Amino acid sequence: MHKMTKLVNTKQPKGMIELFSKQGVSIPITTAMVWEAYQHVKQGGEAAGTDGMTWEHLHDHRSQLLYQLWARLASGSYFPKAVKEVSIPKRDGSKRVLGLPTLMDRIAQQVVRVHLEKCLEPHFHQNSYGYREGKSMHNALNKAKFNCHQYPYVITLDIKSYFDTIPHDKLLKAVQFYCREKWVGLYVSRWLKSGVMHEDGSQTQRQSGTPQGGVISPLLANLYLHVVFDGWMQRNYPGIRFERYADDIIIHARRERIAQSILNKLKSRFTECGLSIHPTKTQIVCLERSQSKGTSGEVHCFEMGGFVFKPQWVKVEGEKKLLILPSPSKSAKKRIMDKIRSLRLHTRTGSIYVVAKLLNPLVRGWQNYYCHFIKRDLNDLWRFVNKRLEKWCKWNKRMGLRKSRRWLNTLYKMQPNLFAHWSVCPAY
Numbered sequence: 001m002h003k004m005t006k007l008v009n010t011k012q013p014k015g016m017i018e019l020f021s022k023q024g025v026s027i028p029i030t031t032a033m034v035w036e037a038y039q040h041v042k043q044g045g046e047a048a049g050t051d052g053m054t055w056e057h058l059h060d061h062r063s064q065l066l067y068q069l070w071a072r073l074a075s076g077s078y079f080p081k082a083v084k085e086v087s088i089p090k091r092d093g094s095k096r097v098l099g100l101p102t103l104m105d106r107i108a109q110q111v112v113r114v115h116l117e118k119c120l121e122p123h124f125h126q127n128s129y130g131y132r133e134g135k136s137m138h139n140a141l142n143k144a145k146f147n148c149h150q151y152p153y154v155i156t157l158d159i160k161s162y163f164d165t166i167p168h169d170k171l172l173k174a175v176q177f178y179c180r181e182k183w184v185g186l187y188v189s190r191w192l193k194s195g196v197m198h199e200d201g202s203q204t205q206r207q208s209g210t211p212q213g214g215v216i217s218p219l220l221a222n223l224y225l226h227v228v229f230d231g232w233m234q235r236n237y238p239g240i241r242f243e244r245y246a247d248d249i250i251i252h253a254r255r256e257r258i259a260q261s262i263l264n265k266l267k268s269r270f271t272e273c274g275l276s277i278h279p280t281k282t283q284i285v286c287l288e289r290s291q292s293k294g295t296s297g298e299v300h301c302f303e304m305g306g307f308v309f310k311p312q313w314v315k316v317e318g319e320k321k322l323l324i325l326p327s328p329s330k331s332a333k334k335r336i337m338d339k340i341r342s343l344r345l346h347t348r349t350g351s352i353y354v355v356a357k358l359l360n361p362l363v364r365g366w367q368n369y370y371c372h373f374i375k376r377d378l379n380d381l382w383r384f385v386n387k388r389l390e391k392w393c394k395w396n397k398r399m400g401l402r403k404s405r406r407w408l409n410t411l412y413k414m415q416p417n418l419f420a421h422w423s424v425c426p427a428y
Helices: 001-010 014-022 029-040 055-060 062-075 105-121 135-147 168-178 182-193 219-238 258-273 331-345 351-370 379-396 401-414
Strands: 083-089 097-101 153-158 196-199 203-205 243-244 248-253 284-285 300-304 305-314 319-328
Touching: 029 105, 055 062, 055 105, 055 243, 062 105, 105 168, 105 182, 105 219, 135 243, 135 248, 135 300, 135 305, 135 319, 153 258, 153 300, 168 182, 168 203, 196 401, 219 243, 248 300, 248 319, 258 284, 319 379, 331 379, 351 379, 379 401
Parallel strands: 083 196
Antiparallel strands: 083 097, 153 248, 153 284, 196 203, 243 248, 300 305, 305 319
16 A cells, blocks of 8 residues: 555656656646556456566556656656557458557556546537447437437448548647647657557558557547547538447438438548548438338348347337337347357356356346347347256256256246346246
8 A cells, every 4th residue: 555655646757847848748647647547457458568568567566667657658758669469350250450558558548548538528429429438339329219210211331440540640630629738649649650569570650540459549539530520510410410339320311312412421521531431331221111011122220239220010008010129130149149159058067056157247248238128139049048058957967858947947936046047038
């Protein structure tokens, strides 16, 4: 505890700050800001950066390392190290490239992010939901659900490689416009221009974009789309409704020609700002459908945040109505199913409580996200989980199918909360 107190109460170094003050740059970074950033960042991922520093090493030497970081940040002598390139598979089979900063750089980014966020938050549009405190994907989906009942046409806008193509010069102008402190622009510029260490060990300089994986990257990406899209829509189409979660954008229109006109102008707008709209993933969707249940033909739909919006027959006060509701998409369900299969629950040895401890955190996460609108939206998956539990009984307790079902049913009656999914889909 005394180390933390010493770090938080240490005075600012005078020499370098006085030098920066003469140059017109004031850096009001305190030790408390660095300590709070450390506390926040250590709750995230554990992957090390290019310097190989682990959280264990940082924790053991945090007093010295955080003091050194603060001294460099407060004096203007802080320069980030190269980010580590990591590839992860995407849903379509391609790869998404992440750039992982070092642990110390993540803490430094958090310090600046907190300050910059205070400057930007009052300016952000009310329909921008991504990476903002108090807003979530569910808020965006709720708003989209409401607007879809009033506007039959939807533009689903997809930006091609957004995080990798943001122009540095235009982004820095946006930062300097909304945040007048020169030291913020100074450090943002250094992060944007920092090198990238590729998986083969080679190192290059980034010419555009802000790496996914950085602490400050989501805020910078949000800022640039606020300038490019949100503000532009507010000036040119103040009556048009939209929802934006990061670079996931949905625009509503009453008529197809209006939607087409907006899309054509947006293509020019994005090109001017150094971005490009994906030609195949961007489309205009008509959500109208005949009220006749026997009507044949394609059901028009669109996806957002793992949910699909499409007309569905729903009972409302005893009467069937055709409503547009968000439900988990097929691709989202497939990912959940693949994850359940990969757990190989039937091979887990020990008691049934071991299986419950492994499965419940995952199930609760899926329930909280995908069952937000309709609690039974994933019941087909929960029935599949029950079948995996039957298989566990057959393998571990040497029971037949009927006996396994009876055993699980008895267990459910005795402990109905043992498995999280039993609250909506009980065992046999």
